[in-house]
Amino acid sequence: MLLKPTYLATAVLGLLPAVNARLRTCVPRDLPAIEVFGLQVVDITAKEHRGYEDWRPSPMTGISVPKRPIDFCNVTITYTHPGQGDRVNVYVWLPLEDWNGRFLGQGGGGWTAGWEMSLAPSVAAGYAVAITDAGHELSSSLPDMNKTSSWTLTSPGNINWVLLQNFASRALDDLPKVARQVVQGFYGEAAKFSYWSGCSTGGRQGLMSAQRYPKNYDGIVATAPAINWATFVVAELWAHIVMRKVGYYPPNCEFEAIRQAAIKACDELDRVKDGVVAAPGLCTFDAKSIVGQTFDCDGNAHKISAKAGEITNAIWEGPVRNGKRAWYGLPHEAPLTGLALTECNASNENCEGKPFLASVSWIRDVVMSGQDIDLSALNEDEYWNILHRSVSDFASIISTDDPDLSDFKTAGGKMITWHGLADQLIPVNGTSDYYEKVLALDPDAKSYYRYFEAPGVTHCAGGPGAAPNAVLDTLVKWVEHGIAPETLDAATVPVDKAEAARHRPLCLYPLVAAYVGGDLAESGSFECAESFDVVKRHTEL
Incomplete structure (x- = not known):
């Protein structure tokens, strides 16, 4: 839960001397005046919390830490960019004991700029931690975090460029500059190292920091990053364009039956039978090869349809026009109900499409500037026009596909990215494509940026595969001790x-x-x- 009116911070490794004695109390008057060029603080609140237990470990944090009661000072800094009419909150949680001397910025997911659930685990690990709301309300539920509500528009047809830019980049630069001043004022000394950790949107935020603000962090964990936002968020609608074109919306159980057949066919391509497709690049399973086979759907027998096979193959292939792929499709192992969700009656008939909310919000509220458009009725030409408009108008604002990390390298930064090979929302090939472009530009990139793939792992966490749960610890060892992870x-x-x-x-x-x-x-x-x-x-x- 999000505590009003403040937030929290933590640490992972006990490699630095712990700081216990605070020079200041947890009251606003003892906190420092925040001075950041182009930014005006309008409010500071602080509240002390002891024995806080209303939290649980989260794989989204990059931290492996057992649950325990925590004590922290919860500080909220509210500021504006004068003349812009915005109001941004930075939430900082400061351990009252055993601060590890490090600052950690945590990322968000979907349309939310920060995950409040990441704060307590970070404090439990010893970090002074902070998140930003980028000027619009934080969301903790999956439906809410994937909706923009109304903040992207100043009025119908007019984009709120200030808040969009805050979300895309500017608030990410403000966050460490504001929070580190709070940390230094509270403990009487500056954080010795600064880190970032985030997945999905949080991964995009990490890459944005490396590309545009390369001196802000010593180390960055950018997991399953939403790199090519302006492209793939529209590409996430592709399954529904195909279903409309084919004239069939398969029940979710039919999609799942096809997926399980693909896993069975491609499981042992890595010479191991474990229910995981570890070699997706070698998997050539054709969904149409099982047309007519029987599958179970809520206790009733059905047969795989030719239309379902055609649709599934198109989802795996990704958006293609005139023989040219516009973006990558989903891997065979990825659950199809993330982007091809349908809703049916009690008999699993008369199904209709339920597009992914983040895509719907992006297209309606940003690309189309709030136009009342029926996405379920889009034809292919309209879809391609929207995709083109999204990329041409917004890629430079929100996407993070710039492979030039030379400034981050010069600053001495280190970055780790990992991505699940069964990601059902962000096609993993987009991440490997980006990493290969980084290496093509700088063959020495592995000296400061390393990428790993996790077979069988879905978006950020989950699935039958093995996922790392202490990547931040690994990053700290690399940054502070020069131990690069193989x-x-x-x-x-x-x-x-x-x-x-x-x-x-x-x-x-x-x-x-x-x-x-x-x-x-x-x-x-x-x-x-x-x-x-x-x-x-x-x-x-």
């Missing part, structure tokens, strides 16, 4: 608590984790290689 330690989260977690190394791209023998549940049974062909023996789980 792998990320990852583990599954068993659905059945009686099951033991399986551990896998995530290899530095483009290497893959090849099975070399031994217990499939142990990381030591895998080694990073150029292909999966180094396998010594094959054991079925």
Whole structure:
């Protein structure tokens, strides 16, 4: 829950001396005057919290920390950019004891610029942590965070460019400049290191910081980043364009039956049978190959339709026009109900499309400036016009696909990105495409930017695959001790608590984790290689 009127901060590694004695009390009058060029503070509030337990660990934070009561000073800085008419809040949570000497900026998701759920775990790990609302209300529920409401418009037909730019970039520059002054004033000393961690929108925010504000952070974790926002957010509507064109909206159970068939067909391409597609680039499964096969839908038998096969293949292929792909499709293992969700009657018939809310909001409230457009009735020509308009009008504002990280390199920054290969919302190929462009521009980029892929992991977390849960710790070791990660330690989260977690190394791209023998549940049974062909023996789980 979001505490009014303040927010919190934490730390991960105990590698720096902990700071316990505070020089100031948790009251506004003892906090410093905030001075940032182009910014005017209009309010500061502060409140002390002790024994706070209303939180839980979150995989979104990049931190692995057990739940415990925490004590912190919750500070809210409200400011405006004079003449712009905005009102932005920065929420800073400051550990009362055992501050690890580090500042951490945490990112958001969807249309929300900051996740309040990331604050408490960060404080529990010792960090002074902060988030921003970028000038519009924070959201914690999935439906709310994927809707823009009305903040993107000043009036119908007129975009609120101030708030859009705040969300896209400017508030990300303000955040560390404001929060670090609070940290220094509260503890009587500056943070020794500054970090950023975020997934999805938070990943985009991390890349925006590296590209435009390269001196703001010593280290950045940018997970499953929404890099090519202006392109892929419109591309997320592609499934519904195809379903309208074909004239069929498959029930979700039909999509799932096709997905499970694809997983079964492509599971062992990595020489390991574990229910995970670790080699999506080798998976050529054709959904039309199982047309006519029977599947179960809520206890009733149905047959895979030719139209469902055609639609699914198009979703996997991605938006294509005149033989040219406009953007990447979903991997075969990704759940299709993220972007191809349908809603049916009790008999799983008479289905209609339910497009992803973030895409609907972007197209209606930004690209089309609030026009009342029926997205369910779009034809292909209209769709391509919207995609073109989105990229031409907004890519320079919100997308983070600039491969030139030379200023970040010069500043001494380090960055880690990882992305699940079963991501159902942001096609993972967009991230590998970006990383390859970075390497093409600077072959030495691995000295400051490293990318890892996580087979079987869905958006930010979840799925049957092994995901890393302490990436921030890894980043801290790289920044502060020069230990560059060759792998990320990852583990599954068993659905059945009686099951033991399986551990896998995530290899530095483009290497893959090849099975070399031994217990499939142990990381030591895998080694990073150029292909999966180094396998010594094959054991079925």
